[in-house]
Amino acid sequence: MDQYLNFVFSRIANNEEIVRIFKEIENRLLAVLRPADLIKILLTELQTKFNIPYAFISFIENSAYVSMLPTHPKESLCQNQITFCSAKIFDTLQITGEKAILCNQNLWPILTAFSFENATEIKSVAIIPIHLNKEFIGTLNLGDVNDARFQPEFDTTQLEQLVYRFSLCLTNSLLFERMEYLAYHDELTSFLNQRGMHIELSHHILQQQKAKNDPLLALAIIDIQNLRSLNEQYGYIVVDSLIRHFSDRLHNLSRKSDILCRYNSDKFVWILPKTTSDRTSQLIGKLHKHLAETPFYYNSECLSLSVCVGVSHLQKEESPIELFDRANTELASQKRKRKAKILSFPAHKNSSL
Numbered sequence: 001m002d003q004y005l006n007f008v009f010s011r012i013a014n015n016e017e018i019v020r021i022f023k024e025i026e027n028r029l030l031a032v033l034r035p036a037d038l039i040k041i042l043l044t045e046l047q048t049k050f051n052i053p054y055a056f057i058s059f060i061e062n063s064a065y066v067s068m069l070p071t072h073p074k075e076s077l078c079q080n081q082i083t084f085c086s087a088k089i090f091d092t093l094q095i096t097g098e099k100a101i102l103c104n105q106n107l108w109p110i111l112t113a114f115s116f117e118n119a120t121e122i123k124s125v126a127i128i129p130i131h132l133n134k135e136f137i138g139t140l141n142l143g144d145v146n147d148a149r150f151q152p153e154f155d156t157t158q159l160e161q162l163v164y165r166f167s168l169c170l171t172n173s174l175l176f177e178r179m180e181y182l183a184y185h186d187e188l189t190s191f192l193n194q195r196g197m198h199i200e201l202s203h204h205i206l207q208q209q210k211a212k213n214d215p216l217l218a219l220a221i222i223d224i225q226n227l228r229s230l231n232e233q234y235g236y237i238v239v240d241s242l243i244r245h246f247s248d249r250l251h252n253l254s255r256k257s258d259i260l261c262r263y264n265s266d267k268f269v270w271i272l273p274k275t276t277s278d279r280t281s282q283l284i285g286k287l288h289k290h291l292a293e294t295p296f297y298y299n300s301e302c303l304s305l306s307v308c309v310g311v312s313h314l315q316k317e318e319s320p321i322e323l324f325d326r327a328n329t330e331l332a333s334q335k336r337k338r339k340a341k342i343l344s345f346p347a348h349k350n351s352s353l
Helices: 002-030 035-050 087-093 108-113 157-182 194-210 227-234 236-253 277-293 320-343
Strands: 054-060 082-085 101-103 124-132 135-144 217-224 259-262 267-273 296-298 301-303 307-313
Touching (some): 002 035, 087 135, 194 259, 217 277, 236 259, 236 267, 236 296, 277 307
Antiparallel strands (some): 259 267, 296 301
16 A cells, blocks of 8 residues: 555656646746747757657748748757648648647658658657647647657646647747837838838948948939829729839849838838949849839739939948938939929820839
8 A cells, every 4th residue: 555655646746747847848938039949948948858859840831920930940940940841741640630649659651741850760759739829830749769758648738738838929929020020121022111221221331431441332212103193093902012013123133232121102222232333323224124124014904113213322421311311312303304304295195103
């Protein structure tokens, strides 16, 4: 009888220790804001505290929640901590529900589907579904070389609760990153917004001022013509599509070192580091040509897209505001010249927008 009681008390103490460790991991997760850090801590804690040799997460390919990450999670995590699988794989293995799956027999379909590292060594696995806002997005995958580690009859409540807490934290961290991202980026184009532009422009000008050579920085303000009348005629949905069309073409022409910004509804800013006036003129010329060659279509109607551009080049000891104002002044001058040219040919119907 005493031996039995000792066994029972030992099991209770062991279970209490397991609960304490799970709670400790949950508390660590609650203190993390970044999704990549959240994933890394979950996997590292499980491996360290429970001596689990293999732990990683599989996301559904092209999941809307995964795409919310401004930076791809693989860039911030160790290799093999994240994999991506098609939704069909999860459906085939029937693991899209709420319950965890423990298995220590016939493992090969699971091991190959999820690309377990050193698959031939693994004798038991635990696959725990992850849901965000009740939508299945992937699984937490654990593997062990001991076939007794994850037996089908074991209680999975603690694991499921941990993953549930993790999913809540991941939801909050994704929202946090999204809000932080939108504080400095335009949602429609993913370019920097006005706030982000001023920060980047100030940074680059400061770098130029520290350099011994003459400053070499160009700033172009690009104004999409007749956007207001287009909005009145076709509506904001069409105009939003047109703006995305324009931003895609601008992005295609830009270089890796360039910085693209949407300043307001119809104005864009193109910051060109280490760019001479001749090279700037070439790039602006390419932009006009590219827009003329790739018109925007709406219901088979061709809407030509044209822009006015004002350019300024950084001068010694010039502030970001002064550089921007000179480009804006040049833009206003270019718009006046265009208007005067149209008025001087009243019989000509200008088809460009």
